[in-house]
Amino acid sequence: MKIEEIIKSNSPISIEKRTVLNIMFTQNVVAEAFNEILKSFDLSVEQFNVLRILRGQKGKPANMCVIQERMIAKTSNTTRLVDKLLLKGLVNREVCEQNRRKMEITITEKGLNLLAELDPKIEAHEKLFGYNLTPEELENLNNLLEKYRTI
Amino acid sequence: MKIEEIIKSNSPISIEKRTVLNIMFTQNVVAEAFNEILKSFDLSVEQFNVLRILRGQKGKPANMCVIQERMIAKTSNTTRLVDKLLLKGLVNREVCEQNRRKMEITITEKGLNLLAELDPKIEAHEKLFGYNLTPEELENLNNLLEKYRTI
DNA sequence: TACAAATTTTGTAATTACAAATGAAAATAG
DNA sequence: CTATTTTCATTTGTAATTACAAAATTTGTA
Known part of the structure; x- marks a missing residue:
């Protein structure tokens, strides 16, 4: 469905505006499907992204700055995100001995197990969307997006 | 900058996962720039999107359902969004006489003036991002996004 | 009438935004 | 070499927003 139909616009929209709307809308669709999986x-x-970042550290602890800079949405409140994960026993947090300003966050066994359980579902979700596109088209889409956001 | 560098991943990422991350991240970049403009x-x-929807009605009032279905992010609480716009005097709200369950929302002169003032700034923002892409590439990006989200 | 559906609002808990505050380390001045 | 200032890293306060479900109101219908 074209973006014009979705927002039910009857007047013509510039290609630039159309692109912004398309990116916003597409992200929304993907994020909602994502949310649906994570909700259960x-x-x-x-929270899921933080867990993935920590798993990517392969045992090496990450401090708050590192987590923040790797997040997709930089705006989240990392402290309180980690608080929530702590309460659920999915991460550990301790003061860094070398530099007591920093926190060392690691993912727990429970956190790793949760991610392992989620992995196939997330992967299926990711593949579901690309389904109508050939690998070349996907590659192309990625390149265009990268180029698009580079100002 | 490639998405792998942004999230500082050292292990290879599937093209499907890469695409999801790219869409999420790009939307975030665009939305933040957008926000920057609107903040002042x-x-x-x-709120801005609701105003645009109302302007698009060309005088015809929109009820809450109509507004909601045309919004990019369907999840927002339309009632309270409109409350805020009312407080600022940017919209009018009255009960529909034909069906008193419905509300008739219209944009005020003040709302239209605000949009008119914003228009050139928003347009510049939209054009800024597409700048590195030819019109054909933009068209292509739109088509790929549309195809991508169609499951 | 009584019941179901449509439309919007409200309650409230969780999350986000943004600025200010805290605490620790490093740099600088006397 | 100690006191002071600056910078770094994180947390906290609080107001605004969002999420989600329940409630309220009006309409249509058996």
Whole structure:
């Protein structure tokens, strides 16, 4: 469905405006499907992203700055996100001995197990959307997006 | 900058996962720039979108359902969004005489003036991002996004 | 009338935004 | 070399927003 139909616009829209709307709308569709999966695991998208970042550290602890800079949405309140994950026993948090300003966050066994359980569902979700596109088209889409946001 | 560098991933990412991340991240970049513009006008993106929807009605009032279905992010609380716009005098709200369950929302002169003032700034923002892409590439990006989200 | 559907509002808990505050380390001045 | 200032890293306060479900109101219908 074209973006014009979705927002039910009857006047013509410039290609630039159309692109912004398309990006916003598409992200929304993907994020909502994402949310749907995570909801049954009582995780928000941001909490899930933090867990993934921590798993990517492969045992090496991450401090708050590192987590923040790797998040997709930089605006989230990392402290309180980690608080929530702590309460659920999905991460550990301790003061860094070398620099006591920093926190060392690691993912727990429970956190890793949760991610392992989620992995196939997330992967299916990711593949579902690309389904109508050939690998070349997907590659093309990625390149265009990258180029698009580079100002 | 490639999405792998942004999230500082050292392990390979599937093209499907890469696409999801790219869409999420790009939307975030665009939305933040958007927000930056609207902030000085004391408007949130959603409030702005509601105003645009109302302007698109060309005088014809819109009820809450209509507004909701045309919004990019369907999840917002339309009642309270409109409340805020009412407080600022940017919209009018009255009960529909034909069906008293419905509300008739219209944009005020003040709302139209605000949009008129914003228009060139928003347009510049939209054009800024597409700048590195030819019109054909933009067209292509739109088509790919549309195809991508169609499941 | 009584019941179901449509439309909007409200309650309230969780999350986000943004600025200010805290605490620790590093740099600088006397 | 100690006191002071600046910078870094994180947390906290609080107001605004969002999420989600329940409630309220009006309409249509058996």
